[in-house]
Amino acid sequence: MPKLPPLSLYIHIPWCIQKCPYCDFNSHTRKAEIPQDDYIQHLLNDLSQDQQLIGDRQVLTLFIGGGTPSLFSATAIYQLLKGIKDRINLSPKAEITMEANPGTVETSRFQQYQQAGITRISIGIQSFDDQKLQQLGRIHDAKQAKYAAAICSKLNLASFNLDLMHGLPEQTLSHALADLRQAIALAPPHLSWYQLTIEPNTLFGSKPPKLPDEDILWEIYQEGDELLRSAGYQQYEISAYAKPGYQCQHNLNYWRFGDYLAIGCGAHSKITLTDRRIIRMMKTRHPKGYMAGRYLDQQHWVSKEERPFEFFMNRFRLLEPTPRKAFSDLTNLNEDSIRPALDQAISQGYIVETSTDWQITNKGKLFLNSLLELFL
């Protein structure tokens, strides 16, 4: 029987100073002092309850996301990591990422986060243009963003990432490229470069800003991609670029249909049990309910029929080939069960099959939804 999939742990911190108008992540405006110690105790209780699902399997990556995790003190993060290590088998070489916003208070804590055990910091820069930052409802400015990145690069962390968005309201090609050049000049080993999407349940969703037209968006994408490549970054997912050897191991495991246990408000888990059943769980979204001790909100056993779509959904976002063996190992299904869909995807020119791999083509990337529908 194949080994169980590689395992990650995700931890969600649900508070922000204010809600950004484009954001549909599970984040809540901080109204009073954040109950950091209580919340950490709940995270650890949540983990203790789920621990039986993973037994002593080794956890290879850990990601503290939000929300704004950097609103928590370094002492709180230390307590959290200590509590986690007491409860699970965390690899001594684990990549331990924490998302941080570039405010002054947060930046002053970066070194202490590293001392607490964080090996990788991901900074939410979004843009280096003060006017754009204001339009995005951000509370930091370009100077703070550059300072935060500079601090990270001095710390000798295993890696750090800058999050940048493009296709911003009324953004021109030259403005978008100027943002990228500034990011590249700060030399992050990893750069996430997202096109702004307007999400329905956000302020931008109800009052959409004027976005650049399709032609400009395409030019931004093409020239930006070229700029990143010539600076030594390799694209490995639609929005993720890294210097060789610096891909985010946590996100890679998620996109490759690995397993992840998730604790905290609204966090999603996907775990393969030793009997090869796959369970998905979602935790209670609102801090009030979660901190009343009602951690689990929903759970769902992933049926055999659902597995092919779920496997390919994220897998085809990656640029690397998909090993055919990974399909049967991770879904516990025989490749024959998807042969008709595969043959159709090949004949439509969406994927190419070799004796070992499947590779998505440019046409497949362009028609990703049609490709995925074949596996429904």
Ligand SMILES: C[S@@+](CC[C@H](N)C(=O)[O-])C[C@H]1O[C@@H](n2cnc3c(N)ncnc32)[C@H](O)[C@@H]1O
């Ligand atoms: C979990 S979020 C936020 C992390 C951190 N709180 C921050 O705002 O900097 C991770 C990243 O997703 C990106 N993002 C969030 N909403 C987006 C949207 N509507 N369109 C494109 N990218 C988005 C941003 O670059 C953000 O930094």
Ligand code: SF4
């Ligand atoms: S984008 Fe980041 S800071 Fe803004 S509301 Fe979302 S999680 Fe919070």
